[in-house]
Amino acid sequence: MKTVSFILLMFCLATSLAAQHHHEITDALNAGEISAEHSLYHLDAEWTDHRGETYALSDFSGEPVIVVMFYGNCTQVCPMLIQDTRRLYSMVDEANRPSVTVLAITFDTENDTPDVLRKYAEQEQLNIPGWHFMTSEAASVRSLAMMLGVQYSKKSDGHFAHSNLVTVFDSQGRVAKRVEGLNQPMAEAAREIRSIIKTGIRQ
């Protein structure tokens, strides 16, 4: 028993030590590790945005893409998450903004129809070029979440428990930056976007 406790203690210690090396390994340590060498664009599902237009994710390749997952009936956390995403988008120079795509993807494939998403985009004053509030088949949304490392579960009351994550992808659909949690600093993510606009790839 002592040995077990010791091993657990060491594990906890190792975890907390590793967490301090924020830049290098935070991403790898948090649940849902993703290798940045892997492209998002392998996912060949069809997505419909709030304008009723359909896309494959690979349609957005070649330029930086910001992805955030949310749902419309989430009135407390999700507006903050969407505003975090807007904050990141606004940190890109106005001249470069047309090169940036934002994909806000709903967990709630039952309720968030393209029409509901359009109203949501309008309400958030984000029905602007480059922004796509999107839905797809439930299994495709779940696949995307798995690729991002976003966890969500539908609760009995129809709401979703979910992780809060903003992810920046490079021109090849590889993860360039993950920002976990609400109200996080976005400067590093913005730098990544500028780098991707210049060179196509992450720093």
Place this chain on the structure above:
Amino acid sequence: MTLQTNIAPVNLLALVVAAMALSLAATARAQPRQVLVPSGSFHSVMPEVEGEPIRVASFYLDVTAVTNEQYEVFTAKHEQWQRGEVPAVFASSDYLKHWAASGPDYEVIGKNRPVTHVSWFAANAYCQSVGGRLPTLNEWEYSAQLMDFDSQSSVSQFAARLMSWYSSVDTKNSAAVGSTGIENRLGVKDQFGLIMEWVQDFKPPVADDLSLDCGTVGRMQQWGNAYSYAASIRYITRMSYSPTTATATMGFRCAYNMEQEPETATIAQ
């Protein structure tokens, strides 16, 4: 116009004959492939829902796990899921490791044994291809606890069996699906005793503070009985996987929404 009215009764007749043939075929079929799991609620071992039962809506569930043979039909139709074709983003290099490069060697791996070495992405794609989806964690657990026991001692015995199975899943000698003799009261077979199974949300959002470390098992154990201890091992093992994991211990079965009722389903009486 007249031509159409002449043809209509013929079509109708053909339809009736077809329908009769179908219903005959349905009667002849001994084993349903799916059963309806009626809505209900259960108590999860997850600490944060203590005292509050989890409600689950009605759904259909495969009676058995997907077999090697069924999975081969899928890979034949969907080449992107053949061994060697799957990008690393969807499955580790262990994907279908037990199949020969040219395809499954049934002499070795058995047609009716559950397919393993499949990643979450592969399992998800398979279920999508048959008009279903992976069961949610709560659906799977709800079905798994719909077991009838005669007495508290038979619960304990079963739990002990479960614990010994979880501690040494024998992947080399896995048996055919439906062979464990373990089934729930609706006829869903082998949720224990054969393989571990992927579920849609195998890593629920609570997984961040519920990991293998720092006393999680201890917290789950407060329920006290061996059955929930076995369940906590199951939850924790599941959470430790990544969606690209393709191990010898993991297979899957599919679930279906009520409006997607599979043709091969029956409703348990």
